[in-house]
Amino acid sequence: xxxxxxxxxxxxxxxxxxxxxxxxxxxxxxxxxxxxxxxxxxxxxxxxxxxxxxxxxxxxxxxxxxxxxxxxxxxxxxxxxxxxxxxxxxxxxxxxxxxxx
Amino acid sequence: xxxxxxxxxxxxxxxxxxxxxxxxxxxxxxxxxxxxxxxxxxxxxxxxxxxxxxxxxxxxxxxxxxxxxxxxxxxxxxxxxxxxxxxxxxxxxxxxxxxxx
DNA sequence: ATAATATGTAACCAATCGGTTACATAAAGG
DNA sequence: CCTTTATGTAACCGATTGGTTACATATTAT
Numbered sequence: 001x002x003x004x005x006x007x008x009x010x011x012x013x014x015x016x017x018x019x020x021x022x023x024x025x026x027x028x029x030x031x032x033x034x035x036x037x038x039x040x041x042x043x044x045x046x047x048x049x050x051x052x053x054x055x056x057x058x059x060x061x062x063x064x065x066x067x068x069x070x071x072x073x074x075x076x077x078x079x080x081x082x083x084x085x086x087x088x089x090x091x092x093x094x095x096x097x098x099x100x101x
Numbered sequence: 102x103x104x105x106x107x108x109x110x111x112x113x114x115x116x117x118x119x120x121x122x123x124x125x126x127x128x129x130x131x132x133x134x135x136x137x138x139x140x141x142x143x144x145x146x147x148x149x150x151x152x153x154x155x156x157x158x159x160x161x162x163x164x165x166x167x168x169x170x171x172x173x174x175x176x177x178x179x180x181x182x183x184x185x186x187x188x189x190x191x192x193x194x195x196x197x198x199x200x201x202x
Numbered sequence: 203a204t205a206a207t208a209t210g211t212a213a214c215c216a217a218t219c220g221g222t223t224a225c226a227t228a229a230a231g232g
Numbered sequence: 233c234c235t236t237t238a239t240g241t242a243a244c245c246g247a248t249t250g251g252t253t254a255c256a257t258a259t260t261a262t
Contacts, residue, residue: 004113006110006111006113006116007111009107009111009181010107010108010110010111011219011220012105012107013220015107015181018185019184022184022185022188027238027239028238028239028240029237029238029239032239038220038221038222039221039222039223040238040239041221041222041223041239041240041241042220042221042222044239044240044241045219045220045221045240045241046220047240048240048241060228060229062229062230062238063228063229063230063237063238063239064229064237064238064239065238065239065240069185069188071185071186071188071189072189074182074185074189075189077178077182078179078182078183078186080110080116081175081178081179081182082179083120083123084119084123084170084172084175084179085172085179087123087170087172088172088173088175088176112249112250114250128208128209129208129209129210130207130208130209133209139250139251139252140251140252140253141208141209142209142210142211142251142252142253143250143251143252145209145210145211146210146211146249146250146251147250148210149210149211161258161259163208163259163260164207164208164209164258164259164260165207165208165209165259166208166209166210203262204261204262205260205261205262206259206260206261206262207258207259207260207261208257208258208259208260209256209257209258209259210255210256210257210258211254211255211256211257212253212254212255212256213252213253213254213255214251214252214253214254215250215251215252216249216250216251217248217249217250217251218247218248218249218250219246219247219248219249220245220246220247220248221244221245221246221247222243222244222245223242223243223244224241224242224243224244225240225241225242225243226239226240226241226242227238227239227240227241228237228238228239228240229236229237229238229239230235230236230237230238231234231235231236231237232233232234232235232236
């Protein structure tokens with residue numbers, strides 16, 4: 001079962017990993033090094049979730065594994081959230097809508 | 102502990118509840134009625150999660166409880182995702198960025 | 203008062219999650 | 233070859249999740 005991007009970004013560590021990858025591809029070990037409080041295998045498993053939801057791609061280079069951001073699936077999240085924009089952009093409009101009902 | 106909006110929208114049923122509430126306030130029972138496959142108490146607990154992450158507000162009207170969308174916390178999700186827009190909008194740019202590194 | 207209606211909560215359960223330590227695998231270096 | 237380095241996986245564990253059924257509470261109707 002492929003986790004939805006909604007599920008993948010629910011975890012704060014996974015969001016942080018994606019944030020790090022915006023600066024460019026990184027090795028698995030480098031990423032793990034950024035999280036002093038959790039073990040390398042834990043990060044490795046977060047990477048697996050991100051991989052299976054297609055948010056990152058991996059590429060072997062010798063014995064190193066480089067992870068690269070693939071933001072595409074996030075467009076699904078954006079388009080969902082976008083439908084809610086009008087509801088917080090002005091509250092008057094929101095209120096009006098409710099009253100009309 | 103207040104769940105983040107990221108966590109709240111990770112569950113598909115909760116997203117659907119929010120979708121329903123875009124059309125206007127609804128009673129707890131009406132919402133539950135929209136989900137034939139899961140029990141009313143289950144929906145009630147999803148509502149509790151949404152409540153504690155401030156995505157809905159409730160209002161008593163006699164013996165009915167009306168739920169209303171409060172989209173505000175979703176702006177947090179939107180602004181996070183927004184930072185990734187450029188990464189899927191054109192892949193050439195994305196590729197260039199990687200190569201520069 | 204009593205019953206009916208609308209809704210939340212408690213107790214329980216199996217599945218999933220996120221972490222750990224120990225082990226497996228694969229490539230590079232001496 | 234054997235060792236080191238980089239990384240994933242397995243087994244295990246306690247906490248959380250999402251569902252269920254049974255019960256509690258509050259408000260309206262008879």
